[in-house]
Amino acid sequence: MRASLSAKIIAVCNTKIAKNGPGVGLSFYAFFANRNDDPPLLMEAAQWWILTHGLDHFEKAEKIRLMVERGD
Incomplete structure (x- = not known):
C-alpha cells in the first residue's frame, strides 16, 4: 500500500x-x-481490505489503524 493511502487511513x-x-x-x-x-x-484500498485481508464490510477503526501501522 502506498504511503499516502496508509497516512490517510490512519488519519481517518x-x-x-x-x-x-x-x-x-x-x-x-x-x-x-x-x-x-x-x-x-x-481499488488499492479495496484490494487491501477485501482480497488481501478478507475483512468484513464494516470493521473497527482501531483494528484497521493497527493493521496499517504494522504494515499488514
Missing part, C-alpha cells in the same frame, strides 16, 4: 475514534469522498 481512523469512541466501525469507503476522484486509489 484517528478522527473517527476521537469523535465516536473506540468501538466505532468503518468501511474502506470512509477514506474517500462521495464522488470518487481517484479510482486507482479506491
